[in-house]
Amino acid sequence: MAGGPVARVLVDSPLPQLDTLLDYRVPERLASAVAPGVRVRVPLRSGGRIAHAWVVELAERSEYRGELSEVDDVVTDVPLLMPDVWRLARAAADRAAGNASDILRIAIPARYVRAEKAWRADPVDPGPLPGSAPAIDGYEPGRVERGLAAGERMALAADARPVRLPSGTWVGAWAVTLAESAAHVLAHDRSSLLAVPDYRDQEQLEAALAALVDRRRVLRTDARQSGPDRYRAFLDATGEAARVVIGNRSTVYAPAARLGLIALFDDGDPLQSEPLAPGVHARDAALIRQEQSGAALVLLGHTRSVDVQRLVEVGWVHDVPLRRGARPRVVLTEQQAAPESGGARIPSAAWREAQEAIAHGPVLVQVARPGHAPLLVCDRCREPARCTACGGALAVPRAGGPAQCTLCGTSASGWRCRVCEGTRLRAAVVGASRTAEELGRAFPRSRVVVSDGERPLLRVTAEPQLVVATRGAEPIADGGYRAVLLLDGERMLLRESLRVAEDCLRWWSDAAALAAPGAPVFLVGVGGAIGTALATWTQPAWAAEELETRRALRFPPAVRMASVVSSPERLAEGLERLHGIDGVDVLGPAPAEEGLERAIVRFGYAQGAEVAAGLKAEAIRAATERRRPVAGRRPGRPPTLRVRMDDPDLP
Secondary structure, eight states: OEEEEEEEEEEOOSOGGGOSEEEEEOOGGGTTTOOTTOEEEEEETTTTEEEEEEEEEEEEEESOOSOOOBOOEEEESSOOSOHHHHHHHHHHHHHTTSOHHHHHHHHSOOOOHHHHHHHHHSOOOOOOOOSSOOOOTTSSTTHHHHHHHHTOEEEEEOOOSEEEOTTSOEEEHHHHHHHHHHHHHHHTTOEEEEEOSSHHHHHHHHHHHHTTSOGGGEEEEOTTSOHHHHHHHHHHHTSSSOOEEEESGGGGGSOOTTEEEEEEEOTTSGGGSOOSTTOOOHHHHHHHHHHHHOOEEEEEESSOOHHHHHHHHTTSSEEEOOSSOOOOEEEEEOOOSSOOTTTTTOOHHHHHHHHHHTTTSEEEEEESOOSSSOEEEETTTOOBOBOTTTOOBEEOOTTOSSOEETTTOOBOTTOOOTTTOOOOEEEEEOOHHHHHHHHHHHSTTSEEEEESSSSOOSEEOSSSEEEEEETTOOOEETTOBSEEEEOOHHHHTTSOOTTHHHHHHHHHHHHHTTBOTTOEEEEESOOHHHHHHHHHTOHHHHHHHHHHHHHHHTOTTTSEEEEEEEOHHHHHHHHHTTTTSTTOEEEEEEEOSTTOEEEEEEEOGGGHHHHHHHHHHHHHHHHHOOOOOOTTSOOOOOOOOEEEETOTTOO
């Protein structure tokens, strides 16, 4: 055994074979600087390279019997990797068959030396704690407060209405609920982590917190901040003062002193799913951290994701319904066979309500997509029209003229439906810009504004105006919208995805929650169970029925799925390891990319750890195996095996 002191480090590398703690001897010159959580530089024996690494722990001696390499240098002596964040990263990576260093790259922002020096020289006074714990309104008196104190996991139904803060700013009632919960926890000198989908939600949450908590206690961490500002906020979070940290999905990994609450708003939003490897969803990371820390967990939303419904049904998360709160007045309409004159595909009942409502305030019109050109479908079977040359969508150009491909520009002349052999086209969905133009002609005395991904609006005033917004880009209106029209519902449901109905119900619910109390919300062209769930505001019941259907089909989240991509030979060898695990079945393989195949592994939650460990071992094996060189050829790279657990892109 090598004598100490010894630093056990995790090398910052995407290579799966390096996803383990390595021992390095700490030289005497660095003995005072090397500590758990600091970032260091260490040599790698292959090629004499130097890599960055995180010191996870120190030991007196090493079990390795050979000669240890020395730590080369200390990047910063500020402990950035907190013990609870390391435990979370390790557990989340193991669940996802990935590398802990990939998660730490998401959790810990890039270092900025000037920001670090300023933080050392002038630490920010965190300000006073709230004098009293505020009551959390809308639920059974004391119910949420008891759950927060006990570290309970709760699924909360959000109050679906806009509310006015003492400052005069209007926000969604959900933001007030999260702010009250965080202030309640902070009054007991404990920290909160509040993760929301995007900056629009962060603006509302920050405004709601300003009414209850000293601003110095609130830390904002998101991608819209400058690098130094984000790093400074992270450094502040590593301190001993209790804080409220708000931000996007990566907030669940933030350091926090005496963590008391982890909260996610709208966990079903795709923005809560991490696209970077190993692709751990914010909800899954929050569940792991809650179990490790004992903090309370709040999953809040206007509608319930099927994943949360499964957790409620197995008893892992407790359902907390609203005792009193607003429920939008949703009206289901029949989609008309042809647009009414000047009505821009709006049914007559909704048209009349919109005309009356705009005299008193803003009216929201939600559409499926941005832009101007209408997408086309077959007039007979409603199959989306595709270009015969490249498969792109067919649309009518903004300047007018015959339909053409949106990708390659090929004319649609001679088009024939591949399903029913029909030859006539019709508009299925019109973009936000064109809808705004049509409504501008129909409402000549009203102001028309557009909010989409290119021109997002955070809020609009209470003056009469028509707001045409794409799904997810709807601004909040002072006092709420006097009417809401949800268009293109039929087209939204045509998207090929397992979660399309769940996504649509969430989009419509979030838009309906922007309506003023009592204002009508018209859902155009959609009926059935999903339309009824929105009209009766019984989204949890719909989620329960959807979950039951997926159980019968063995689809997520009733089971877990992983996608495995590699060469045919390597893929077959990798899947062989899983054959002995009960309850595991493999779908495929099928062609994926050039020379590669993809297989889908389906398994139960009880088998998740074993499946993840097996796939991770195969990934390491694929990355480290060496093949015999072929005479006359340069040695190629070994075949890789890519694993994505709970892949959100699976159909």
